[in-house]
Amino acid sequence: MKSFSDFDKYLDALNEITDQENRAELEEFYMLHSETIQFFKTIGKSVQDILSTTVDDIILKQLETALPILTKLKKEITNLDSNNLSALYKNEIAQIIDYIKNKMSISEFNDDSDDTANQLFYLLKENKKQSIVEKEEKALKTQYDKLVQAKNRASTEKEYEDIVIYFKDLNYDNSEELVCECLYKFRILKECREEKENRDKENRDKYDKLVQAKNNVSTEKEFQDLAKQLYGMNGYENTTELANDCDNQYNVLKEKREQSERWAEQGLCRYCGGEMGGFFTKKCKNCGEAR
Numbered sequence: 001m002k003s004f005s006d007f008d009k010y011l012d013a014l015n016e017i018t019d020q021e022n023r024a025e026l027e028e029f030y031m032l033h034s035e036t037i038q039f040f041k042t043i044g045k046s047v048q049d050i051l052s053t054t055v056d057d058i059i060l061k062q063l064e065t066a067l068p069i070l071t072k073l074k075k076e077i078t079n080l081d082s083n084n085l086s087a088l089y090k091n092e093i094a095q096i097i098d099y100i101k102n103k104m105s106i107s108e109f110n111d112d113s114d115d116t117a118n119q120l121f122y123l124l125k126e127n128k129k130q131s132i133v134e135k136e137e138k139a140l141k142t143q144y145d146k147l148v149q150a151k152n153r154a155s156t157e158k159e160y161e162d163i164v165i166y167f168k169d170l171n172y173d174n175s176e177e178l179v180c181e182c183l184y185k186f187r188i189l190k191e192c193r194e195e196k197e198n199r200d201k202e203n204r205d206k207y208d209k210l211v212q213a214k215n216n217v218s219t220e221k222e223f224q225d226l227a228k229q230l231y232g233m234n235g236y237e238n239t240t241e242l243a244n245d246c247d248n249q250y251n252v253l254k255e256k257r258e259q260s261e262r263w264a265e266q267g268l269c270r271y272c273g274g275e276m277g278g279f280f281t282k283k284c285k286n287c288g289e290a291r
């Protein structure tokens with residue numbers, strides 16, 4: 001009959017066999033998945049510690065349970081593009097990744113309700129949505145800045161008109177206000193242009209009328225009046241030249257009249273200054289015109 005001590009030895013031996021089997025299994029598991037397991041520092045270290053001391057099958061079971069999540073975590077963390085991190089979740093995600101990679105222990109996988117891994121998966125999902133929103137916002141802001149620059153450079157009706165259309169489409173920040181500003185500037189430019197066009201047309205009409213009048217005037221007074229009106233056009237087209245011409249004609253006529261008046265006062269022919277003769281009706285001896 002075997003003693004109790006023999007039985008203890010038997011149990012010890014059995015345990016040793018189990019330990020060796022567990023160790024072998026764990027070693028094999030670790031070899032197969034070392035890349036994933038080592039990605040997580042605390043977990044990797046605890047597996048190595050266990051392998052160098054006693055091995056029970058609990059750690060192996062935990063690892064087997066956790067492996068799919070660890071694999072997924074490693075993949076997500078490795079593939080994460082820092083350019084796609086939204087400003088809103090950036091810090092939180094960095095913190096949780098730091099925790100998962102460096103501090104998370106295998107015992108956290110005992111129950112899988114709302115654990116750290118799920119928190120990260122949730123944050124990454126939200127981040128994805130948020131970074132799309134932020135990218136759209138950024139694109140709008142870029143377009144908005146470009147339009148503001150274009151607005152500040154604009155100087156023509158056409159430019160303001162175009163910018164208004166873009167601002168209306170954009171509908172960002174104070175774009176409504178800027179639409180009003182552009183419309184106001186557009187209106188002022190349009191009014192100025194129309195005013196100038198009216199003024200030009202008036203000048204053109206007046207000019208045509210005066211040029212036509214110049215062909216029909218003949219008296220001293222008419223030339224005087226026309227010269228005055230032409231000078232009044234302030235150098236429009238060749239009005240100064242035409243005015244000078246009328247002024248000259250006026251002066252010639254005026255001088256002629258004054259000369260004729262002086263001759264008449266002296267009793268001479270008012271047309272040529274010749275001596276008047278004749279007995280009953282006086283006639284110029286030079287040109288034959290009567291008084």
Ligand SMILES: [Zn+2]
Pocket residue numbers: 269270271272273274284285286287288289
């Ligand atoms: Zn005469």
